[in-house]
């Protein structure tokens with residue numbers, strides 16, 4: 190029996206694989222060029238937009254789960270909730286390390302955008318209902334589940350700065366490990382398809398707007414990056430190459446999450462992912 194199997198956390202609510210809480214030792218060199226995906230500033234800035242979002246979003250998810258825990262009696266679901274929050278707590282701390290290592294001096298509007306996002310999430314925790322906040326959490330989790338599956342399917346971290354790729358690979362594996370948790374907690378306390386759909390869509394619009402605005406600002410503030418990568422023609426060629434993959438591999442996964450029959454329990458945690466999860470356990474400073 191492997192070390193990972195021996196220490197596998199107990200399961201569980203429905204059927205899913207263990208949710209491991211790993212302490213990772215990522216090392217980010219200072220002054221990382223923001224074009225983190227070679228030859229692709231648009232994809233790079235999108236990944237940076239997501240990385241800038243997470244230190245505000247993930248603490249908000251943790252605050253939401255802390256509130257939700259008061260209403261959860263099932264011991265397995267409480268264990269899931271604790272592991273979910275522990276994983277998210279590790280994620281945003283590592284993303285802060287990356288964000289601090291990136292050379293973002295050329296982008297003066299980023300601090301203002303982050304401050305507004307921070308204020309939004311603090312307001313949601315203070316003023317919005319727990320039901321809204323849980324539907325928001327599930328909107329994010331459904332989107333990251335679809336995105337993580339898409340990313341691994343097309344091998345999209347190829348050509349990415351190795352430290353950034355390592356961070357995203359770890360994060361996306363853990364997003365898939367805990368893909369059922371926000372859904373189950375929303376379902377256990379409230380349930381209700383239409384509310385989940387409407388406020389999940391709102392969440393995706395809210396997060397997507399931030400990432401879109403970051404990407405747009407970065408492209409505008411440093412037009413040389415696009416010039417170095419083939420100019421307008423290069424940008425069009427990248428879009429033409431990417432769109433068929435998005436249409437075939439990503440959109441169907443995302444659209445399924447909008448169905449009343451959607452449940453993340455139907456999404457398998459495939460063999461490749463189990464292998465990656467095992468490798469992450471080996472690489473981690475510790476895991477439980």
Ligand SMILES: [Fe+2]
Pocket residue numbers: 247276277280281360364
């Ligand atoms: Fe996360």
Ligand SMILES: [Fe+2]
Pocket residue numbers: 277330333364367
């Ligand atoms: Fe998550």
